[in-house]
Amino acid sequence: MVYLDHAASTTIRPVAVQAWTxxxxxxxxxxxxxxxxxxxxxxxxxxxxxxxxxLGVKPDTIFFTSGGTEADNAAVLGxxxxxxxxxxxxxxxxxxxxxxxxxxxxxxxxVASGMTIEKxxxxxxxxxxxxxxxELLTQYRGxxxxxxxxxANNEVGAVQPIEEIVSxxxxxxxxxxxxxxxxxxxxxxxxxxxxxxxxxxxKLGGPKGVGIxxxxxxxxxxxxxxxxxxxxxxxxxxxxxxxxxxxAAAIKEVFAEPEATDAKYRQLRNSLVAGVQxxxxxxxxxxxxxxGLPGLAHISFPGCEGDALMLLLDSxxxxxxxxxxxxxxxxxxxxxxxxxxxxxxxxxxxxxFSVGWSNTQEDVDVLLRVLPEAVARxxxxxxRTPVEGS
Ligand code: PLP
Numbered sequence: 001m002v003y004l005d006h007a008a009s010t011t012i013r014p015v016a017v018q019a020w021t022x023x024x025x026x027x028x029x030x031x032x033x034x035x036x037x038x039x040x041x042x043x044x045x046x047x048x049x050x051x052x053x054x055l056g057v058k059p060d061t062i063f064f065t066s067g068g069t070e071a072d073n074a075a076v077l078g079x080x081x082x083x084x085x086x087x088x089x090x091x092x093x094x095x096x097x098x099x100x101x102x103x104x105x106x107x108x109x110x111v112a113s114g115m116t117i118e119k120x121x122x123x124x125x126x127x128x129x130x131x132x133x134x135e136l137l138t139q140y141r142g143x144x145x146x147x148x149x150x151x152a153n154n155e156v157g158a159v160q161p162i163e164e165i166v167s168x169x170x171x172x173x174x175x176x177x178x179x180x181x182x183x184x185x186x187x188x189x190x191x192x193x194x195x196x197x198x199x200x201x202x203k204l205g206g207p208k209g210v211g212i213x214x215x216x217x218x219x220x221x222x223x224x225x226x227x228x229x230x231x232x233x234x235x236x237x238x239x240x241x242x243x244x245x246x247x248a249a250a251i252k253e254v255f256a257e258p259e260a261t262d263a264k265y266r267q268l269r270n271s272l273v274a275g276v277q278x279x280x281x282x283x284x285x286x287x288x289x290x291x292g293l294p295g296l297a298h299i300s301f302p303g304c305e306g307d308a309l310m311l312l313l314d315s316x317x318x319x320x321x322x323x324x325x326x327x328x329x330x331x332x333x334x335x336x337x338x339x340x341x342x343x344x345x346x347x348x349x350x351x352x353f354s355v356g357w358s359n360t361q362e363d364v365d366v367l368l369r370v371l372p373e374a375v376a377r378x379x380x381x382x383x384r385t386p387v388e389g390s
Contacts, residue, residue, distance in 0.1 A: 006356030013205035020246035047248035054255040068181040068200030071213035072102035074224030075196035082220040083145040090145040097339035125288040126158030151183035157296035175219035185254040206250035210243035265295035275368035300346040304378040316370035
């Protein structure tokens with residue numbers, strides 16, 4: 001099989017498997033004071049220091065979680081709750097409409113407790129319009145609990161102007177949360193900028209079920225999971241030592257040569273896009289080649305149904321995704337594509353291709369060999385459906 005769905009979850013790196021396996025054999029709870037406990041604790045703290053050095057943040061700003069979803073929920077709700085307790089007039093959250101559901105759902109849930117949610121406008125490439133943020137910061141001066149804008153979008157790969165966003169919010173004394181799950185490893189990532197950030201190990205070659213919440217502590221944040229007092233009381237629960245050391249090993253490898261990785265992904269993605277445009281000339285590329293994530297291409301195939309095309313490619317030995325894997329199975333148009341102004345038909349016929357560390361040019365060549373027939377068959381099926389249904 002050729003796997004071109006690394007944005008959903010990338011292949012685990014052998015260094016992560018090795019580190020995970022070694023640590024899995026250790027006995028004891030890393031919170032215990034005896035020798036076995038201390039050994040586990042040492043591994044966790046070494047991992048924290050190594051990750052901090054790679055990410056350019058201080059070790060005490062890192063909190064281990066069960067993944068990106070938990071880190072997003074913890075940051076968003078923990079910050080809003082603490083800010084509202086400090087000052088009940090803070091009843092507004094500003095969020096981009098293209099966030100992952102791990103950010104959008106907890107924020108939208110705040111409406112029930114009387115919060116106002118403002119969604120930022122994005123342009124056709126999925127980039128947040130900073131001018132709109134400026135307007136909202138003025139309109140709601142003194143009332144904003146949080147601004148949440150992801151670092152890079154998981155469906156179309158749009159990289160957001162986080163530095164600009166933070167530089168507008170900081171003088172207004174407004175904390176920024178940025179979901180960096182898809183961005184880790186990209187050159188130029190500076191996770192010390194936002195007050196909170198989320199990461200997930202399985203997107204960069206680490207184990208599934210482990211992630212990181214980064215909290216710079218410029219603004220307070222309530223604990224999310226209580227009990228046990230682990231992680232400075234911010235996130236209770238026995239630490240998963242093997243997953244944490246596996247994640248640290250993966251991150252170390254990701255940061256060993258970010259420029260080379262970026263160049264490799266860009267080259268594979270560009271060759272994929274050029275090949276698709278050659279064989280399916282009316283295909284529309286929705287992702288931005290220059291300003292987007294280097295390894296991701298989001299393409300609409302007119303006259304096709306995305307699910308059908310994905311399944312045809314799957315049976316031809318190539319695994320790709322319809323929009324976002326986290327919401328696949330749902331037939332409604334992706335909220336990201338809707339916010340970008342992509343019409344329902346184009347959105348419904350789109351696929352996400354994402355390359356990763358284990359891909360080679362041969363993988364792209366296999367896709368390009370099987371794609372024309374898959375598109376032709378998906379188009380036949382698409383034309384037939386309304387006839388059969390009528
Ligand atoms: N945020 C983004 C941007 C994602 O792409 C994902 C996963 O697809 C998540 C959050 C959730 O991360 P996890 O799978 O670790 O819970």
